[in-house]
Amino acid sequence: MEERYDFQRVEAKWQKVWEETSLYRVEEGGKRPKYYVLEMFPYPSGDLHMGHVRNYSIGDVVARYKVMRGYNVLHPMGWDAFGLPAENAAIRHGIHPATWTERNIANMRRQLRAMGFSYDWTREVTTCLPEYYRWTQWLFLLLFKNGLAYKKKAAVNWCPSCQTVLANEQVVGGLCERCESIVEKRELEQWFFRITAYAERLLEGLERLPGWPEKVKVMQENWIGKSHGVEVTFLAPDGTAVPVFTTRPDTLYGVTYLVLAPEHPLVERLVAGRPQAEAVREFIRRARQMSTADRTAAEREKEGLFTGAYARHPLTGEPVPLWVANYVLLEYGTGAVMGVPAHDQRDYEFARAYGLPIRVVIRPPEAGLEADTLAAAYEGDGIMVHSGPFDGLPNREGGERITAHLEEKGLGRRQVNYRLRDWLISRQRYWGAPIPIVYCPRCGTVPVPEGQLPVLLPQDVAFKPSGESPLQSCREFLETTCPQCGAPARRESDTMDTFVCSSWYFLRYTSPRQEDRPFDAQRVNYWMAVDQYIGGVEHAILHLMYARFFTKVLYDLGLVGVDEPFTNLLTQGMVLKDGSKMSKSRGNVVSPEEIMRQYGADTARLFILFAAPPEKDLEWSDAGVEGCHRFLNRVWRLVGSLRRELLEVKAEDAAVRAADRELRRLLHQTIKRVTEDIEERFNFNTAISALMELVNGLYRYRDDIPAADRHRGLLKEAVEKLVILLAPFVPHLSEELWHLLGHTTSVHRESWPAYDETALVTEEVEVVVQINGRVRDRLRLPVGLSHERAREAALAQERVQQWVAGRRVAKVVWVPDKLINSVVQ
């Protein structure tokens, strides 16, 4: 054996062998229980980055570990291959998006193989291939047929730089999630998926996901934003009903005005013919022009205008002025709100700015509240005042009563509202799955029949510098015939949001070459749900909610047997360098390929697993990588130095001495720790440190005990089990060592070692001796001592005597085999 291990040779050698022997190929069925490990598939940007390496190293440990635990493990990989960068490359460098994507995939596939991940590559899935997007289109049609895909004209988010519309989820603080341009509002007719129909199910389902991080569940909960309230109807004198939504019916008597969103359809009717009409119309025009960013800007000056109209208060009959204001959103609730300045901070600010009256109707406990001196709205609980027959009631109860009263009189009804909006899936771009719809002058909107799928992207198109989709001017694509009547018709030129493609890829992996269906029912039900899903937290809302939505729809339609796709979710932290995220602009990118070249894949994997627990951010450290590499060499030399000795071992039962027992205990303790660290908490960093300690222990044993005196059988067990325990983390080195130890089958086919409880027990333990909770001494005591005996032993100690001298021992606390604490005086 060489002095240093030649990682380049070893890694290349085993990657080849694994591939030739199809080591990672999986089939459905068999006696072993199934286990589906999935890592979020990458966008083929060109090169693997450290985030990928981390994500996939974590997944690979889980996959290999589960195989060794006797599971039939599905561990696939694929490509989220549609998307804007490919199109931008086409515009800038004149490469066709398909070519660009193919090249990137080839390169990244090579890099993934070089990392030694245990994927079943026969199941590889690529979303931009017709054999895949055909089924994305099929699923679109399925949603369409079930009323879950529809087209509507709406004010939508438009990114001027990406030249396309965006879903709500893709607008972050008024900026485009991708390019951070300011997003504009545009009135456009677009395709939507009716995800709001599943709002309640998506919310309720979270409760059945104990294996998800609380953080992600809370984020989704907030995004769905359920709130209970009452829809109250105010009537204008001309009979126009102005419904408002409120969660505070208890403050109904405090209403001093109503506000409508500028875009509210009733506004025109209310102002028509009034002196205010022109001013209001101008106000609406200005509000419309404002970008989302402006409207959500930090200062957010509340602006509004009186319409001249009044409505009648449903309980008091008093006239209430109707306003329009920019702080009311058309999309939420009824697009109109009641203004209660005394008990809502926004209303308070608006009322103060425009001199509207303030009426206190909730009195805080033990304090007065005067409208004139009010410095801010009082939003807490209290006793109702100035509320007619409801005076004196606690506000919660009063709210209930008012609601009941309104319902009785037909003036309002209980209502549940969600913040979640329908998912806008149209994209005005080329590199995506075409929406399979044809517009016929006679038949209208016609779905492309299933038999005619896929609607292929035309290959030969010209990419314009403006970014405008070439599909919009591609006659061969646009011009078609109506599938219903055969008349000339026009194809939909928009493509689907790439999140549609990634909303079902985990189903396709179960039967990736299925030609007549998106997936095979039997196979999908064998593998689903994904037992462990791993990816970045940036998808907490977007991808993870869309995928849940798709799964629920398919479940309802009987296509899959589960309604939650991912049973357990692990969101891994970012990889940082010098305290911030690696990025080209910061110039702090560490290339995985470079690390592999210098240290090998095993070192890269080991470091990234060792440096931090998976869910935390990880600070890249060249010195740390160096240290991991050193450790692997240390393992190599250990095995190298003992190999001859171990190869000759026959069944041998030497006398077991203290050092042997010590080694045996260390070994089994390590098995226990590594197993529990992986199994219970995915704490690979502590699992690895346990393995380091085992290696240190083996060195000590080797150096302290002369070769002739070593218990070779035990030593062999320890070294072999060490190699097996290392296998999920550093698969190449482990495989090489395994074979050097005389084995001819793969270490990755070995069973995970079990630990022997009896090996863990010791006769003696070190017990901490405390006086008043402070450590004063240590004591070696036999295991399982009684309180009485331990107390005697402790008090007999000279050091304890010194501390106790002349004082009364009030109490002695005995934590068996760990600690004895005497409380004195």
Place this chain on the structure above:
RNA sequence: GCCGGAGUGGCGGAACUGGCAGACGCAACGGACUUAAAAUCCGUUGGGCCGCAAGGCCCGUGCGGGUUCGAUCCCCGCCUCCGGCACCA
């Protein structure tokens, strides 16, 4: 503002159910081997103090309090950082 999460040596991080704070690794320093270097191996390494030494004492897990024989861990109040949401009525 609201909702999450986190603050531990020079650094990354450990500490299981309230029981030895700092495992493991990095860095640093000292030493061995070497003509030299690399590699490797051994030792020291939270701070302060007492002691020739063996050894011992005090302080220490963001800050201030509390509960407890005993708190990194539980409770109350604050500070800082990170993430999410942000006129959602």
